[in-house]
Amino acid sequence: MKGLPIFDLAIIVIYLVGMILVGVYFSRKNKNSEQFTKASGLIPGWAIGLSIYATFLSSNTFLGVPGKAFGSNWNAFVFSISMPLAAWIASKYFVPFYRSSGEISAYTHLENRFGAWARVYAVVCFLLTQLARMGSIFFGIALSLQALTGYSMQMIMVVMGICIIIYTVLGGIEAVIWTEVVQAVVKTFGALLILYLIISNMDGGVSKIIEIGKSADKFSLGSFKPDFVGSSFWVVLLYGFFINLNNFGMDQNYIQRYHTASSGKAASNSIWLCVCLYIPASLLFFIIGSCLFAYYEVNPDLIASIKHQVALERLPLNASTAELLKVQNALQPSDYGDKIMPHFMVTKMPVGLVGLIVSAILSAAMSTISSGMNASATVFSIDIYKRYLKPDVTEKQNLSLLHVATVGFGLLGMIAGIAMIGVKSILDVWWQLSGIFAAGMLGLFLLGIVSKRTKNHEAVIATIIGILVIIWMTVSSLLPPEYKAFRNPLHQNMIIVVGTLTIFLVGIGLTKWKKQKAKSAH
Template identity: 90%
Template sequence: MSQQVMKGLPIFDLAIIFIYLVGMILVGIYFSRKNKNSEAFTKASGLIPGWAIGLSIYATFLSSNTFLGVPGKAFGGNWNAFVFSISMPLAAWVASKYFVPFYRSTGEISAYTHLEKRFGAWARVYAVICFLLTQLARMGSIFFGIALSLQALTGYSMQMIMIVMGVCIIFYTVLGGIEAVIWTEVVQAVVKTLGALLILYLIISNMPGGVTKIVEIGKTADKFSLGSFKLDFAGSSFWVVLLYGFFINLNNFGMDQNYIQRYHTASSGNAASKSIWLCVWLYIPASLTFFYNRILLVRLLRS
């Protein structure tokens, strides 16, 4: 096994992965010293700058599902799914105008406290259970994507990779609280974005014809289509995906505990609102990059 690992991934690359895991743990230890009370642990005492929160939310949108799942659909569709990203500004406007001021005014960390006050304890419990089940499913798919790629690179079993990653994440999260989570995701946002751009550059630079050839391939394979613009709600038309994306993104920005808690870490409501817009303006071009990678994948698989 060790020889296979050595051949599959150089020592230098393995060292980077190891350093990154150790770095996450050290981040948790560092911020654990600042968590003197529950407000510091859950809100970071409201001292996180808006740009850092925005990068953190942006990193939440980018995951192994984005890196592996989006290009993996290259043969099965076109740019219809990109309409989901186009819908983000609409949801961001509603969330920044109504949801952020509301949650900031209540001062409640939980996104579901209002449900209990309005409808009773059962509503809050129901919402929390649904949220937890959704997060378990989401984390499972993300961990699977990470383990799948690292297994191919290192040769280690997927089970071991998931356990090691899970333990490291739990460790720095429990120790460092929300501040450790946000600053770790700031680093992840930079690494993920640079990684996606590097992948795009390497593929384009090694493809005869460059960008011109990419456009030609995309037109030939009809990859630039955003779907039918007819008012057809029985299929995956432009309007269906737009409405779907609007409500899903509104759920993310306006009702998901992952995002609501981050709003409370900002120094002001204005900073919290700006964090949403920073996420949107970063994610749309990043998403477009992965759709370009889909075209390149078609070319590579057909060659």
């Protein structure tokens, strides 16, 4: 890793080797599939809570949130404000439901409720969501390390992916959870260290940061007007509530952790511990973004190299100097927000601290990717392989399958990350993709839980209509100008809100209509 001092490199290597050794340690216990996927239900609730917190606090948060705050304001923080209501619903209804079912897969009950098609649909949505999540995380970590090392983003993703795959395959869910406990501490300490370094390098200190932030409206949570076209307070609040409801209620990453807890109460408490930690932690990253904005406002000359780099990425290799300057001068803070944190690390952090911060960013990436790999492998094993390909699979074969599937999904996540190279905002891409894939899955789940009378026929029609609405909201922006009237008028973050409500309300409406029809027939 050229470009890093030996001491920083040593810290990073020690951290990576440590994570792999954790996997080796827990590999001694992984003699069956239940241990690999559920850790035999012996994990304490506080460790699960820290693990869920670490999954939320991914490199999308570590790099994307400061970049978002730098480029705009604190509007995206409203996502965190929505968490308590979703957590209350999850702890009161979802955790007892999954614990009583005894099914390790979050999607088995959909087949029992509506038929095999519902389970397959939810599994496909989940796996696509995981690939989008892992891809965005891989991209975020590569973006940061490229600035430090000069190596290609593709090479960085491959090296990091191999390390993550090794400890995840060896250690199973128990290794994932306990490494995430360590990573939760490392990444939180790293964020506090970054904040201290920015403030200590800032002429005028905290008062100057607040002054610049206020004058640039950096602390705004967005418009409170009932506007669903722009990214208003209400759009992000609704998006956050539905996404977090999906996370706590339908995402295998979290459902699987409920089964690792020693009791239902411990599982419910783990959700609240995550919420209590994540809200102030996410606020910390927005503060970091605003501090970075103030720092570069006071030191505008330092931003020139970032603009130059972004302009080079947007133009072909044979572009003229005039074209380069034109693009460079037209760039806005939102165009290069994701590159601000890596730039500050390269230019202002002393030897030793860079290694610690890189380790924190690595931990932010590794926790989310490893849990996504384990959850995806579990879903593939239970919902696809054992259900359709080989129902009589032996315990030994199933454990081998879980290992192979974990490697496979890790590789697919790397490919997705490579495909994202060049995107404008990590956070925007992740939010949009997760909203698209999660919308139908959440709507179908809520329909099955809330409306006991809804049968397969109504659910099929509601889901088809919901999918059509989601597709229209997603791609209608590509319509030519003469078809402008047919474009989606709402903000892209409203896709999960509208898609979920479409399936849920259409399903309930069809159920009531069928009931009315049956009554009138008698």
